[in-house]
Amino acid sequence: MGVHRGRGFAAINYPIGMNLGGDPSQALVHSNPDGKFTVALSSIDLGQGMKSVTRQIAAETLGVPVADVYVDTADSDTGPHCMGSFASRGTHRVGNAVIQAAQEARAVMLEAAAEELEVNAADLVTDGQGNIHVNGAPSRSITTMAACQAAQFKQGRTVSGRGIFLIPLSEVDAETGEMTPVSCFAHAALLVEIDVDDETGEVTVRDMQSAYELGRALNPKLVEQQLVGGAWMGMSHALWETTEPYYPDRNHGPVDFNHYLMPGPGDISPHHISVLERPAPDGPYGGKGPGEMCANPVLPAVANAVYDAVGVRIDELPITPEKILRGIRANGGVKPRQRLARGAR
């Protein structure tokens, strides 16, 4: 009897967004009379950073400071349509819609500036600091605020833009059945180290190491926090969260946080993350986004680690102490894999 160390590995390909075509999101961008911009979305920021990332994308495309952009996700009744915040689609789908909308708004802003400066709009550039100037002649300039105000109060233009991102329907090849179900994939690999107590069946997570390929990390700190937090959502799914088993029937199942278990701050382990940036050709500024992938590899990795530690192959989540103990009993005892028995670590 004792505690057995186990290691488990899992690697995944994760499709960004819903497959097979469609999956649209819209964005509307307009300037306010003060020369600042509002991005209207129905895409919800539920803590993953949607507002921050779309704000960055809009500012980059418009050529204005991030501080001059406000992202309004307040109302999905009145805002432009979005499929929603799921399927790891936010950065990719919504980001692309924001780029399209911001490009259109930028073009109007430059036309307004061109009229004020009496130059051709094609000769104008933005400096990202709130100024528009003639390319090669920085002294011939106008602020983005002055350009937007001229459009509003003098020229009668709306500095605004519409954007939508839609994946075309993938046709099925009649001969081969081949199709393109998804436009881009993200990737991850995760190694987890656990201890399994063969008397209590309890699993203690010791360490996680992971590598993620998610296009360009448009906001590296947000990527990191999503990966750190999401891994524990995956771990919670793998080892804790269930409405089963409760006896004698489901009426005795958990209905509150006293009985529906989740890892607490004392249950977490170090998690070493590497992010590999390979900009995606159809991603907004190359971004794909971590999304659900931050939780996914944890589950199979933990199942493999339990098998590695005590030889019990569990194929129903979560991996509760009860399942582990029943598995050990069914196996006639703890059977760590040979590699461990040799004391490889």
Added chain:
Amino acid sequence: MARTPIVFMLNGSERASFADPGQNLLEFLRRGVGDLSPKYGCGQGTCGACTVTIDGETQLSCLTLAESVAGKHVQTAAGLAAGATLHPLQEAFMENFAAQCGYCTPGMLISAKALLDRNPTPTREDVVEAISGNICRCTGYEPIIEAILAAAKGRARA
């Protein structure tokens, strides 16, 4: 039934409001007094989102009778910042990306402040113990633990 007038100190200022019979402190603060910083999570003392301090001790406001705070000092996350100047814990939470959806954050901040008030140099274990009654769904706790340790060490951006 008659409503009870309650006079107490909220974040250093004297406040008075009426409590319904049997009203809990969380509802009293949110609806009666208008301090929306303590959050309603579970309403039965298991999530920690409604954590406040009463005379310096952390308490779950959803399980506390409003009438019991008469004459006492209540502190909520709304009282941490001094005007536009954030509390060092708030700065540290910001610097360490310790909030995602933000719903647990007021309770976390109060649990952390109560810890640092009684133990300015906590170990990681002390921090874990102090926030063990606060559930966070988003962060995986690590950034929160780091933020509290950073605030304790004064490493947060002042």
